[in-house]
Amino acid sequence: MSPDSGTPYLPAPFTTSPTPLTLITRGAEAALYKTTFLTPHQPCALKIRPPKPWRHPTLDARLTRQRILAEARALVKCGREGVRVPQVLGMSWEEGWVALEWIAGRTVKDVIWGWRAEGAEKGDAWLRGLLGKVGRAVGLLHSIGVVHGDLTSSNMIVEEQGSTAGEGEIVLIDFGLATQAVQEEDRAVDLYVLERAFGSTHPREEALFGVVLEAYAGSYKGAKATLKRLEDVRMRGRKKSMIG
Amino acid sequence: MEVITLPHLEQHPLSVCLFRNVQNAAFLRQQLLQANHDFEYAFLDASVLLSRTHVLAACFRAITDVLHARLKSHNVHSEIVFALSPNNNIADSFRRFGISDQSTNILAIKVGGDASQIEAHLMQHVQGTPVLFTDATLQTMRDPARIRKIYRVDVASKEAEAFILGTMALKGS
Numbered sequence: 219m220s221p222d223s224g225t226p227y228l229p230a231p232f233t234t235s236p237t238p239l240t241l242i243t244r245g246a247e248a249a250l251y252k253t254t255f256l257t258p259h260q261p262c263a264l265k266i267r268p269p270k271p272w273r274h275p276t277l278d279a280r281l282t283r284q285r286i287l288a289e290a291r292a293l294v295k296c297g298r299e300g301v302r303v304p305q306v307l308g309m310s311w312e313e314g315w316v317a318l319e320w321i322a323g324r325t326v327k328d329v330i331w332g333w334r335a336e337g338a339e340k341g342d343a344w345l346r347g348l349l350g351k352v353g354r355a356v357g358l359l360h361s362i363g364v365v366h367g368d369l370t371s372s373n374m375i376v377e378e379q380g381s382t383a384g385e386g387e388i389v390l391i392d393f394g395l396a397t398q399a400v401q402e403e404d405r406a407v408d409l410y411v412l413e414r415a416f417g418s419t420h421p422r423e424e425a426l427f428g429v430v431l432e433a434y435a436g437s438y439k440g441a442k443a444t445l446k447r448l449e450d451v452r453m454r455g456r457k458k459s460m461i462g
Numbered sequence: 463m464e465v466i467t468l469p470h471l472e473q474h475p476l477s478v479c480l481f482r483n484v485q486n487a488a489f490l491r492q493q494l495l496q497a498n499h500d501f502e503y504a505f506l507d508a509s510v511l512l513s514r515t516h517v518l519a520a521c522f523r524a525i526t527d528v529l530h531a532r533l534k535s536h537n538v539h540s541e542i543v544f545a546l547s548p549n550n551n552i553a554d555s556f557r558r559f560g561i562s563d564q565s566t567n568i569l570a571i572k573v574g575g576d577a578s579q580i581e582a583h584l585m586q587h588v589q590g591t592p593v594l595f596t597d598a599t600l601q602t603m604r605d606p607a608r609i610r611k612i613y614r615v616d617v618a619s620k621e622a623e624a625f626i627l628g629t630m631a632l633k634g635s
Contacts, residue, residue: 230529235470254469256518287635294628305624308522309631312530316631319624 227268229313239264247285247394252320255307261320262307265289265394268314283311285394290316292364292396299362302355302377302389321389323378326352327371330420346429348376353430355388356412357437360444365404367395369412371419402440406447407456409434413448463581464595468518474525477572477580478517480508480599481590488563490588500583504542506559508567509605510612512623513597517569519627520545525573534634538573548613548629558612567603569595 226249232239237258239251248267255262267282269275286309296303309316324332326348333345352374359366366373369390377386397404409431417424431448435441463479484490493501511517524541527533535544535552547555561568568590572580585592593599609618613626 231470231526234473236472237469256468256515256522258469260515287632290628290632290635294625294632297624297628306628306631308519308627310526310530311635312532 227266229266229310229315232264232266232315245394255317260307261322263304263318263320264315265318266315279312282314286311286314286316289393289396292393292398293318295362295398296359296364296390296393301358301362301364302387303393304389304391321375321377321391323375323386323389325372326374326376326388327419329376330371330423334420334422342426345423345426349426349429350433351388353433353435354437355390356409356430357434357441359390360405360408360441361438363398363400364393365397365399365408366390366393367397367408367411368392369408370415402444402447403451405444406451409444409448410451410456413452463577463584463592465577466518468522468525471522471525474573475577476521477575477577478595479570479581479584479588480593480595481568481570481588482566482593482599482603484566484568484588484590486587486589487561487565487568490568491561491563491565494560501587502537502539502572503584504539504569504571505561506543506546506569506571507561507565508569508600508603509565510546510559510608511569511600511604512609512618512626513600513620514595515623516546516626517571519630521571521573523630539571542571542573545630545633548626548633550634558608566590 226241228239237253239253242250242252242263244250248265251264251266253262253264254260255264267286269278269282273281290306290309293303293306297305304318304321307317307319329348330345333340355374356369373390373392375389375391377389379386412430413427416427431445435445463477466476466478468474468476490501490505494505506517520542523545524538527541528538533541535541540556543560544552544555546559568588570584570588604618606618610616613622613629615622615625
């Protein structure tokens with residue numbers, strides 16, 4: 219299914235509904251729509267994993283089911299442990315959709331680009347404040363045994379809080395690659411992925427990435443050990459086993 | 463009584479009525495046990511309901527499961543009761559969320575049907591005071607200890623709702 223192939227796949231009951239669905243983004247695995255759920259006033263992010271016609275149907279159903287459930291389980295676990303993530307409002311693993319709480323705000327990526335576009339007039343201290351929040355958010359996630367798997371500045375939203383845009387809490391989104399792992403290695407790789415992504419998305423701010431790691435270091439017991447492991451990961455890259 | 467249309471399930475309107483001080487819960491329960499076709503409702507004990515969202519999430523799940531022909535219980539109304547439960551035990555879910563002979567605050571839900579007929583039928587047979595189905599009203603009827611015990615949460619409040627909806631959504635996986 220190429221990204222712009224005619225009518226997009228929608229599972230029932232979304233096929234027959236007059237409630238509008240707005241396509242927000244489409245990735246390799248899933249499409250994300252904005253719509254409403256349960257009440258006409260509750261905005262929601264509907265993530266749909268269409269069937270992949272190149273896979274055997276049985277395998278396809280099993281993979282879709284496994285992946286959508288892994289994502290939902292990680293989110294529910296975060297919700298229980300007090301990590302701010304979109305809450306799961308409803309799902310169907312058979313049809314491959316999950317309805318998530320809509321998070322209003324801008325991605326960390328957009329906020330940093332905006333900061334740069336304004337000529338950094340808010341100052342370094344302001345950006346350091348934001349990066350500190352990012353470090354603590356990732357640390358809190360790791361402290362409960364969840365590894366995000368795709369940490370980038372566009373998978374974090376600075377939640378809108380009234381009029382003060384860019385000052386709210388960090389909400390981590392897109393748990394499509396999340397795993398519930400307790401290995402130091404996995405957490406270190408998670409940080410490494412973020413470090414590399416940050417460096418290429420925000421080359422001019424790269425020097426400030428240390429602020430993220432400093433905040434991370436103080437966010438949970440065991441963070442220091444993860445950072446130590448991160449040094450090893452930097453030396454060799456993220457694939458430890460070198461198989462595949 | 464209120465008619466609620468869930469987004470995406472416009473063809474399946476819900477007729478919902480919340481009653482306070484119901485005197486004849488035993489009679490209503492008896493109708494359910496005898497599978498009296500005139501009493502095809504989901505009767506919920508309001509003391510274990512957290513919020514409107516909590517109830518509507520169960521309704522959405524039940525209706526979509528009907529549409530895909532994967533009911534675990536015998537009809538959409540019993541499925542609503544079942545959908546509220548955090549586990550897969552049907553009898554257990556009826557005991558916890560369905561009405562008992564002692565229930566006094568009852569939420570009646572019917573999927574589809576003619577709203578005015580449903581309202582007349584409920585008013586005729588439920589001996590209680592219809593009140594507005596709002597979070598504020600539910601809060602006055604709530605038994606926090608039971609909700610905490612059922613869902614194993616620390617507080618039965620709006621904060622726990624995220625986890626409770628997630629648990630319900632993941633049920634049966």
